[in-house]
Each structure stands twice: as structure tokens, then as C-alpha cells.
Amino acid sequence: MQHPEDNPWQVTSQKELYDNPWIKLTEFKVVNPSGNPGIYGKVHFKNRAIGVVALDANLNTYLVGQYRFALSEYSWEIPEGGGPLHEHPLDAAKRELLEETGLTANHWTEIQRMHLSNSVTDELCIIYIATGLEQLEAHPEDTEQLIVKKLPFNEVYQMVCAGRIKDAVTVAAILRVKLMLMENSLSL
Structure with a gap:
């Protein structure tokens, strides 16, 4: 008998449908867990998703606004x-924080790893808290037209709770930091 955590899917063939510098789309012909034939599409990401909650000593954090x-x-x-x-x-987290906000940080803590949209992608996200902040100059990529806001952390938490922030990485990160603050497990 198969263990419940073992892979119940059988791949009979696969075909690459699309490939660019960021993603690859593959269609798999499969036998599904019920024993029936089917297809499954998978988007492979060629990058990890990286998120940074930058916190200053007064519990302010930084949001980046952009048109998606x-x-x-x-x-x-x-x-x-x-x-x-x-x-x-x-290294990617440090680069993203500097590019988007102009901030550097003296202290970094990884707080979460999660899969994004795991029914169709293999994308992994890693989230950090950055503290001991210093303001330098931002250098956004040419595809980014950004607005940066410095807000009290609790205001950002309320934005998440009210559904005004819907980005999955941000929602998970802010909720995780809020829990850490409630548990007194976050040192600034």
C-alpha cells in the first residue's frame, strides 16, 4: 500500500509549451490519483520570490506601490x-530592498518560506525582516514605476485585515510579523 504522502501521480509524457527568461510552461500527460488519464500544466519559475519587511526602531515599515x-x-x-x-x-533580498526603497539594513532574519499558487507552479517564496535601516538612493528596474510609503506597522496590518492589501507575499509577511510581535519573539 502506498504511503499517503507519496506521489500518487504517474507522468506518461511531457511537452514544453512555452519558455522565456522568467518562466517555463510544461504540459504533462498523467495518470491521476484515481487511476484516470489526464493532463496537468505546470509553470516553473526561474527565480525565487523574495519579500522584505523593513522595520525601523519605531515600528514603521515600508510599502511599495506599483501598477501590476x-x-x-x-x-x-x-x-x-x-x-x-x-x-x-x-543577497537577492538585500538587492531588492535597495533597488525599490533605497534602504540597507544591518540585521536580517528569515521568517518564512512558502509556496505560491502551488496547484500550478513550483514557485518558492522566502521572506525576511530587515532592521537597523539606513536610507540611501533607490534604483528601481526600468519596468518599475514605484511609490514608496513609510507607514506605522499597525497601519499596514490594518490595511491587510481590511483587504486593501491583497498581494499574497505581503499578506503572509505582515501576518507573520504581527504574530511575532504578539509573541515578543521579534527583536529590533
Whole structure:
């Protein structure tokens, strides 16, 4: 008998449908867990998702606003972006924070790893808290038209609770930090 955590899917063939510098789309012909034939599409991400909650000594944090092409709407988020798989995630986090906000940090703590949209992608997200902040100059990528806001952490938490922030990485990060604050397990 198969253990419940073992893979019940059988791949009979696979075909690459699309490939660009950021993603690859593959269609698999499968035998599903019920024993029936089917297909399954998988989006492979060529980068890790990286998120940073930057906190100052007064519990202010930073949000980045930008228009998200895929959603056709404006989005407020923590500083986040992609880190190539060959790059150490912390190096990617430091780069993203500096690019988007102009901030550097003396202290970094990884607080969460999670899968995003795990029914169709293999994307991994790693979230950090950055403290001991210093303001330098931001250098956003040419695809980014950003607005940076410094807000009290609790105001950002309320934005998440009210549904005004919908970005999954930001929601997870802010809720995780709120829990850490409630448990007194976060040192600034």
C-alpha cells in the first residue's frame, strides 16, 4: 500500500509549451490519483520570490506601490522581487530592498518560506525582516514605476485585515510579523 504522502501521480509524457527568461510552461500527460488519464500544466519559475519587511526602531515599515500588469490594477506591497536560483536568497533580498526603497539594513532574519499558487507552479517564496535601516538612493528596474510609503506597522496590518492589501507575499509577511510581535519573539 502506498504511503499517503507519496506521489500518487504517474507522468506518461511531457511537452514544453512555452519558455522565456522568467518562466517555463510544461504540459504533462498523467495518470491521476484515481487511476484516470489526464493532463496537468505546470509553470516553473526561474527565480525565487523574495519579500522584505523593513522595520525601523519605531515600528514603521515600508510599502511599495506599483501598477501590476498581470492584474490590471495598482498594488501596495512590501519590497519584493525575484532572486535567480543560483543567487543566495539573502543577497537577492538585500538587492531588492535597495533597488525599490533605497534602504540597507544591518540585521536580517528569515521568517518564512512558502509556496505560491502551488496547484500550478513550483514557485518558492522566502521572506525576511530587515532592521537597523539606513536610507540611501533607490534604483528601481526600468519596468518599475514605484511609490514608496513609510507607514506605522499597525497601519499596514490594518490595511491587510481590511483587504486593501491583497498581494499574497505581503499578506503572509505582515501576518507573520504581527504574530511575532504578539509573541515578543521579534527583536529590533
